[in-house]
Amino acid sequence: MCADDNTLYSVPSMEKVPEKYDDRITEMSEMHHKIAAEQLREDDSIRSQSLAQMREFIAKHPHIKKCRTDAQFLLRFLRSKKYSINSATEVLERFLIARKVHPQWFYPLDIEDPELNAFADTGYLFPLPERDAKGRAMIFNETGKLDPTKFAAHHVTRMHMMVYESLMDQSDTQCAGVVHVYDLTGMTMAQISLVTLNEIKALAGYLNKATPMRIQEFHFVNTPGATATIVNFAMQLLSDKLRERVFCHNNWDELYAVLDKNLLPKEFGGKIPKAELIEQFKQRCQKLRGRLLTMSEFDIEITKDSKYWQETTDAELETGAVGSFRKLTVD
The missing domain is CATH 1.10.8 (Helicase, Ruva Protein; domain 3)
Structure with missing residues (x-):
């Protein structure tokens, strides 16, 4: 049916x-x-x-x-x-x-939660409205938007879960999977220090073994040299299958060579301004609010x-x- x-x-x-x-x-x-x-x-x-x-x-x-x-x-x-x-x-x-x-x-996934709502407004993470040429959903991140003096690790994980939940009850996403694009420009040790090594291990275990999602590709752009050792440590915790789907790019032109830039926010070569995409995401979370809140049950x-x-x-x-x-x- x-x-x-x-x-x-x-x-x-x-x-x-x-x-x-x-x-x-x-x-x-x-x-x-x-x-x-x-x-x-x-x-x-x-x-x-x-x-x-x-x-x-x-x-x-x-x-x-x-x-x-x-x-x-x-x-x-x-x-x-x-x-x-x-x-x-x-x-x-x-x-x-x-x-x-x-x-x-994981909880609560509530767009009306003041802290989570404020975090959404920063544009740290949100889905993109169009599918790529292979029919895959797109998720976009600006790591530099994470202010470690205002937000904690649980805000980051809950935002990821809210983005996933906004997509994962759609058959097209379940079948074709998702592509992540992470802009690591401005990533700092202060941001990384929000999470313990143990939490990184546990989160990698969740991603490897407990995520019901067809993760097709991770694209990381502009990884700061100062954080490269930490990023490499995190990558080693991923399964071989996921690690093979991680691609690092020194700049946006390298990403554009393998991914249609028109799918990205206007500020990164696309067509729709980031503020509009964030608002679309928040409106969708509001419509899904009752469904998202049941996740805590x-x-x-x-x-x-x-x-x-x-x-x-x-x-x-x-x-x-x-x-x-x-x-x-x-x-």
Whole structure:
């Protein structure tokens, strides 16, 4: 059953076994249908069978207390793992556990929160409205807009989550994936020092193992020499698959050689002014507000018989022992 755009603004159920499952999914272009069929092996039969298996997994899971079961949500996991049920359910478990262990990273995703609203206004991170030639969603960042005296690490992670959530219930994004463009001009050690080494490790683990998203490319432009050692450290924590999708450019002309600059904000060679793009993003978050706020309702019990118990407790025990970037010696 196809859903109209208004469905994206409805509030989904968090009952692990609702009276009726929501099978509505957003429509896709011919290009995205082709991507789903050729890259993900998706067809109506596989999709229907896989959704039933995911719902059975959630219903029978002894520790999952609250979880979305609507088709559009579960397809995040199925499509990101090309319909491997075992891989999709593992990512779902890690997705839920991460929110339990590190709630400050994820909640609340509320554009009416004064601090998050002010952070959005800076233009630190926002989605771009157009897809690239391969049908992929675009996310743009200006790292220099992060004022470390006003904002903390949890503002950064929550802004990333809000941008992702504004995109991830769309079938075209789930199938074609996303491309990130990070402008690192003006990046400082003060910004990096907001995050401990342990947090960087944990965030890399989340990105590697618990993110139901087809991340296609990272483009980093103008990496300051003073922060190169730290950036390289962070890159080494990524999986081989993700690391192969990281591209560093010394200047914008190098980026323009591989990416259509018309997709970027006007200030960076595109057509639409950044202020307009930020306002569009904020308006979309306002429309999605009820949906975004339900994200804080996910609930899973983490017990010692969980196969993820050891890694989550190890991560917690490392807190403070590893230290922060303020204590890291840069060669």
